[in-house]
Amino acid sequence: MSCRVGVVRFPGTNCEFDTVDAIRSLDGEAEVLWHGEPSLKNVDAIVIPGGFAHGDYLRCGAIAKFSPIMESINSFAKAGGPVLGICNGFQVLTEAELLPGALQKNAGMKFLCSMQQIEFVSTSNVLGRQAQAGDRLLIPINHFEGNYVCSPQVLNQLEEENRIVFRYTDNPNGSMADIAGICNTEGNVVGMMPHPERATSPLLGSTDGTTLIKSLLIT
Amino acid sequence: MRFEVKVEVSPREGIANPEGSTIERALPALGFVTAGNVRVGKVIHLQVDADSAADAKSLVEDMCNRFLSNPVIEDALVEVLEG
Numbered sequence: 001m002s003c004r005v006g007v008v009r010f011p012g013t014n015c016e017f018d019t020v021d022a023i024r025s026l027d028g029e030a031e032v033l034w035h036g037e038p039s040l041k042n043v044d045a046i047v048i049p050g051g052f053a054h055g056d057y058l059r060c061g062a063i064a065k066f067s068p069i070m071e072s073i074n075s076f077a078k079a080g081g082p083v084l085g086i087c088n089g090f091q092v093l094t095e096a097e098l099l100p101g102a103l104q105k106n107a108g109m110k111f112l113c114s115m116q117q118i119e120f121v122s123t124s125n126v127l128g129r130q131a132q133a134g135d136r137l138l139i140p141i142n143h144f145e146g147n148y149v150c151s152p153q154v155l156n157q158l159e160e161e162n163r164i165v166f167r168y169t170d171n172p173n174g175s176m177a178d179i180a181g182i183c184n185t186e187g188n189v190v191g192m193m194p195h196p197e198r199a200t201s202p203l204l205g206s207t208d209g210t211t212l213i214k215s216l217l218i219t
Numbered sequence: 220m221r222f223e224v225k226v227e228v229s230p231r232e233g234i235a236n237p238e239g240s241t242i243e244r245a246l247p248a249l250g251f252v253t254a255g256n257v258r259v260g261k262v263i264h265l266q267v268d269a270d271s272a273a274d275a276k277s278l279v280e281d282m283c284n285r286f287l288s289n290p291v292i293e294d295a296l297v298e299v300l301e302g
Contacts, residue, residue, distance in 0.1 A: 095289070
């Protein structure tokens, strides 16, 4: 039986259907889960896709953490369920304290929309099952608030526990330690600013995102 | 009693503030060459019911810790303006 992925939709989410299409193109099952319903409908994995959840009011992700579905996602994540936050989804995961740190405005104060090379640092997580450390991927970014920051203590901890999943090879946004994605201690919750669902077809300019989504579908 | 409260959310000292840095770089173009350490935050005004100004302050401080500010990157200053 193929993996069933729940793709969360908040008011203002705009990448849910791209994500669903990418998952289906890789033989996974996907369905959109409305943020106002606490049920996760017994899915095997959760993706919180990109967009502007709740208009990004106050701070990106700040209001999304109070959506009814988030309590269920919190329990699902704590029980070891795979959770991937992409772009705005990464911001939601930090605000919900499922991942440490925060994402602030890009250092150059520009909205960035470009193909970016990232390097796998740690593969001990739900995205790394088909990868090796040092693998380089071309995945597009599309964000204004992608500049990862955390305290020096948290950064040390991320490095010591091998929880930096991806680094940019050419840091576009001022992110601390070139961080493009991180995971929790157990490796089942991953947040990343680049959009793997937008790198799943030659027509999109890269197919490097497929290895990440396939890895998630193995769960 | 109803209290008018002002919350000042500012980027935490030591955390880069790209918005402030950009404004700082633009100021000299207008001749303001002595400005430095520009930091941009936000102000939130709200009213709350509480028994005293101290209670209003602690109520809003709780809101700040849990929602209005992100303690990872921001500091919040709560000021009770009038009751």
